[in-house]
Amino acid sequence: MKSRITISAIQQPCNADRQTNLEISIAKITEAANAGAELTVLPELHLESYFCQSEDNSKFQLAESIPGATTKILGDLAATLKIVIVATLFEKRTPGLYHNTAVVFDRDGSIAGKYRKMHIPDDPGYYEKYYFTPGDLGFTPIDTSIGRLGVLICWDQWFPEAARLMTLAGADMLIYPTAIGWDPLDSEEEKNRQLDAWLTIQRAHAIANGLPVLACNRTGFEPSPCGQSGIDFWGSSFIVGPQGEFLQRADSVESRLLLCDIAAGNSETTRQMWPYLRDRRIDSYHGLNRLFID
Amino acid sequence: MKSRITISAIQQPCNADRQTNLEISIAKITEAANAGAELTVLPELHLESYFCQSEDNSKFQLAESIPGATTKILGDLAATLKIVIVATLFEKRTPGLYHNTAVVFDRDGSIAGKYRKMHIPDDPGYYEKYYFTPGDLGFTPIDTSIGRLGVLICWDQWFPEAARLMTLAGADMLIYPTAIGWDPLDSEEEKNRQLDAWLTIQRAHAIANGLPVLACNRTGFEPSPCGQSGIDFWGSSFIVGPQGEFLQRADSVESRLLLCDIAAGNSETTRQMWPYLRDRRIDSYHGLNRLFID
Numbered sequence: 001m002k003s004r005i006t007i008s009a010i011q012q013p014c015n016a017d018r019q020t021n022l023e024i025s026i027a028k029i030t031e032a033a034n035a036g037a038e039l040t041v042l043p044e045l046h047l048e049s050y051f052c053q054s055e056d057n058s059k060f061q062l063a064e065s066i067p068g069a070t071t072k073i074l075g076d077l078a079a080t081l082k083i084v085i086v087a088t089l090f091e092k093r094t095p096g097l098y099h100n101t102a103v104v105f106d107r108d109g110s111i112a113g114k115y116r117k118m119h120i121p122d123d124p125g126y127y128e129k130y131y132f133t134p135g136d137l138g139f140t141p142i143d144t145s146i147g148r149l150g151v152l153i154c155w156d157q158w159f160p161e162a163a164r165l166m167t168l169a170g171a172d173m174l175i176y177p178t179a180i181g182w183d184p185l186d187s188e189e190e191k192n193r194q195l196d197a198w199l200t201i202q203r204a205h206a207i208a209n210g211l212p213v214l215a216c217n218r219t220g221f222e223p224s225p226c227g228q229s230g231i232d233f234w235g236s237s238f239i240v241g242p243q244g245e246f247l248q249r250a251d252s253v254e255s256r257l258l259l260c261d262i263a264a265g266n267s268e269t270t271r272q273m274w275p276y277l278r279d280r281r282i283d284s285y286h287g288l289n290r291l292f293i294d
Numbered sequence: 295m296k297s298r299i300t301i302s303a304i305q306q307p308c309n310a311d312r313q314t315n316l317e318i319s320i321a322k323i324t325e326a327a328n329a330g331a332e333l334t335v336l337p338e339l340h341l342e343s344y345f346c347q348s349e350d351n352s353k354f355q356l357a358e359s360i361p362g363a364t365t366k367i368l369g370d371l372a373a374t375l376k377i378v379i380v381a382t383l384f385e386k387r388t389p390g391l392y393h394n395t396a397v398v399f400d401r402d403g404s405i406a407g408k409y410r411k412m413h414i415p416d417d418p419g420y421y422e423k424y425y426f427t428p429g430d431l432g433f434t435p436i437d438t439s440i441g442r443l444g445v446l447i448c449w450d451q452w453f454p455e456a457a458r459l460m461t462l463a464g465a466d467m468l469i470y471p472t473a474i475g476w477d478p479l480d481s482e483e484e485k486n487r488q489l490d491a492w493l494t495i496q497r498a499h500a501i502a503n504g505l506p507v508l509a510c511n512r513t514g515f516e517p518s519p520c521g522q523s524g525i526d527f528w529g530s531s532f533i534v535g536p537q538g539e540f541l542q543r544a545d546s547v548e549s550r551l552l553l554c555d556i557a558a559g560n561s562e563t564t565r566q567m568w569p570y571l572r573d574r575r576i577d578s579y580h581g582l583n584r585l586f587i588d
Contacts, residue, residue, distance in 0.1 A: 119573045138578050158570050160454030160502055161579050169587045193537045197501045200538050204498030207491045208454050243487045244494050276452050279413045280585065284432050285455050288582045291574065293463045 001147030001172035001264040007212075008037035009258040011237040011250045013220030014179075015049045018062075022047055022070075025087075026077060028257060033081035035259055038107070038146050041086040043218035043237075044154050044177040045100065048090065050218075050233075054226040055130040063092035066114060071103055079109025084144050086151055088177045090131070091116070100132040102151045102177060104142045113142035117153040118162065125183070125228055128155070139165035147172040147264075150211075154178045157198070157215065161288065163205035167277075173262065174205055178217040181233035195234055195252070203244035210242045210271040212262050219253055242270040295441030295466035295558040301506075302331035303552040305531040305544045307514030308473075309343045312356075316341055316364075319381075320371060322551060327375035329553055332401070332440050335380040337512035337531075338448050338471040339394065342384065344512075344527075348520040349424040357386035360408060365397055373403025378438050380445055382471045384425070385410070394426040396445045396471060398436045407436035411447040412456065419477070419522055422449070433459035441466040441558075444505075448472045451492070451509065455582065457499035461571075466558065468499055472511040475527035489528055489546070497538035504536045504565040506556050513547055536564040 010028040014021050025046055032040040045051075047070065051059045064070055070089055078085045084107055091101035091114075100117040116135025120128045139162055141148045150171025156162045157176045166174060180198065182191045206213040219235040239248040239260050248258040271277060287293050304322040308315050319340050326334040339345075341364065345353045358364055364383055372379045378401055385395035385408075394411040410429025414422045433456055435442045444465025450456045451470045460468060474492065476485045500507040513529040533542040533554050542552040565571060581587050 118575050118578060121573070123567070123569070134575065139581070155573070158502065158568070159574065160458065160498070161574065161582060164454065165579070165581045165587075168581055168584060193539050196539070197537050200494055201498045201501045204454070204495045207495045208452065243491050245487050245490070273417070274452070275417070277585070279415070279449070280453065280455065281412050281428065282583050282585055284412065285459070285583050287433070287459045287462055288455060289576050289579050290462060291571070291576055293459075 004263050005038045005146050006036050006261050008032040008040045009214055009216035009237045010042050011235050011256045014043055014046045014218045015220050015222045018047050032257055033083040037259055039084040041175055041177055041214055041216040043216050044088045044179040049222050050179050052128050053125050053224050055127045063090045063098050066091050066103055075105050075109040078105035082107045084146055086175055097133055098131055102153055106144045112144045115151045119155045119159055121155040125231055141166055141169050141171040150174040152176050157202050163209055167209040173212040176215040178215055181231040183229050184232050185229045203240050206240045206242055207244040211267045212241055214239045242267045298557050299332050299440050300330050300555050302326040302334045303508055303510035303531045304336050305529050305550045308340050308512045309514050309516045312341050326551055327377040331553055333378040335469055335508055335510040337510050338382045338473040343516050344473050346422050346425055347419050347518050349421045357384045357392050360385050360397055369399050369403040372399035376401045378440055380469055391427055392425055396447055400438045406438045409445045413449045413453055415449040419525055435460050435463050435465040444468040446470055451496050457503055461503040467506040470509040472509055475525040477523050478526050479523045497534050500534045500536055501538040505561045506535055508533045536561045
């Protein structure tokens with residue numbers, strides 16, 4: 001990683017039509033670059049309303065190839081602005097095989113790499129197993145001109161294994177494009193528990209691995225197309241340092257560009273002070289490759 | 295696990311002589327049992343001042359066999375009070391082989407099992423690698439009459455692998471006897487970051503695994519015997535539920551008995567709502583058995 005980089009996250013609603021969502025993203029990426037950002041991250045599947053609220057065969061029409069029309073637009077933008085962009089697309093790999101895929105564009109506009117979401121959720125209102133085949137690219141960070149990016153997507157954020165594997169493969173930071181929100185029918189107490197758990201577990205990935213973590217979520221209410229209660233996306237995007245300390249943090253409703261400097265030396269100092277990587281008991285971790293030890 | 299149990303943690307200073315420390319522990323265990331606790335946990339190595347502040351050959355005299363004199367006292371107490379006790383002892387296994395070992399006494403006074411600390415720290419003021427051989431019993435929960443206890447010790451608390459392995463082996467809750475504190479020379483800002491990281495990563499183990507977590511730390515300042523700055527043990531013992539929500543929490547200086555009810559059904563409901571165990575990618579986790587993927 002460069003010794004010091006300026007990173008950013010674009011918290012935005014994504015509940016309009018694709019063209020409007022794309023225009024918002026382009027305007028915000030331009031704003032980020034003009035503010036000095038060398039990297040920017042968009043919310044998960046930022047081109048669309050969160051179509052996984054129902055299982056609807058017609059939504060497969062939204063999928064596109066990588067490279068394709070959208071990667072051409074975003075790649076050109078990355079080259080023009082000289083900024084690394086992390087965007088998540090609904091990938092059509094071949095008819096009948098689709099993924100939830102993050103694409104990383106380098107500052108010259110090339111595709112530096114892609115990550116196919118490995119852990120796929122499925123619960124009421126988030127029917128992702130219907131649409132997305134679990135990724136087959138593993139937990140492989142993506143090399144760019146500014147550093148090695150550990151890009152993961154949303155549901156991955158609940159799995160310490162994913163964060164650790166990206167770290168062991170040399171990631172300089174973890175990046176989580178996200179689409180998560182509240183069920184409006186839940187109590188305020190339950191909503192607070194859920195948001196706090198979401199913040200806590202991702203901050204813990206920073207702590208356990210001694211590196212910065214950036215999470216970028218969408219905002220806004222999106223109604224259910226099938227009579228459920230809809231999703232109130234909770235925003236709260238953040239950037240934390242290698243001790244899990246907040247560097248930048250958005251609230252749950254605002255559209256906002258989060259921007260901050262990250263120094264590579266902070267991770268190294270933190271890992272020397274808190275040498276977890278030194279002490280892992282790899283002789284005794286084989287059970288992690290099992291679902292349950294009966 | 296029983297459908298509902300009352301658990302407790304004894305936050306106490308441990309910087310007096312062994313007999314005084316033991317008397318404090320016994321009084322507090324009795325208080326816990328009288329208050330209805332069916333399980334209680336003492337801070338790590340509660341019989342001694344934290345002798346690992348220096349590498350001192352004479353301290354090996356403090357080590358004792360398991361079973362031995364102390365387990366007899368605590369076992370008898372467990373039987374008298376009908377309470378499960380988790381205590382950490384400096385174990386002498388054979389001359390030249392010592393461990394940092396948690397012993398679990400069941401309500402009939404028997405030793406239900408023991409756990410030998412797997413991850414051993416070593417940094418200025420915490421010279422544990424000098425004293426303790428890393429455990430060879432693996433991450434195996436201990437069955438008791440009230441449930442299956444995932445007992446880990448202090449430094450283990452920074453490793454998501456340990457929490458996950460205990461969960462996969464069927465632990466009903468995680469328990470961390472601890473001795474951790476501040477370097478008095480650190481800034482208030484750094485102290486806050488460290489304490490917050492400690493709380494955050496353990497709450498994250500609850501969240502990732504959908505089970506309660508109890509951490510029991512000592513309090514009080516213990517001077518360094520070798521001219522370093524000593525350790526200001528930060529207390530802050532806590533019990534959280536399966537979403538990482540605080541149920542009980544001590545401050546950094548008080549001697550206190552933390553007591554609360556845990557319902558087994560909460561873990562089951564939480565895991566059905568947040569089904570991480572369903573979605574782990576065990577086909578892609580082999581890298582966790584490596585120190586680094588070069």
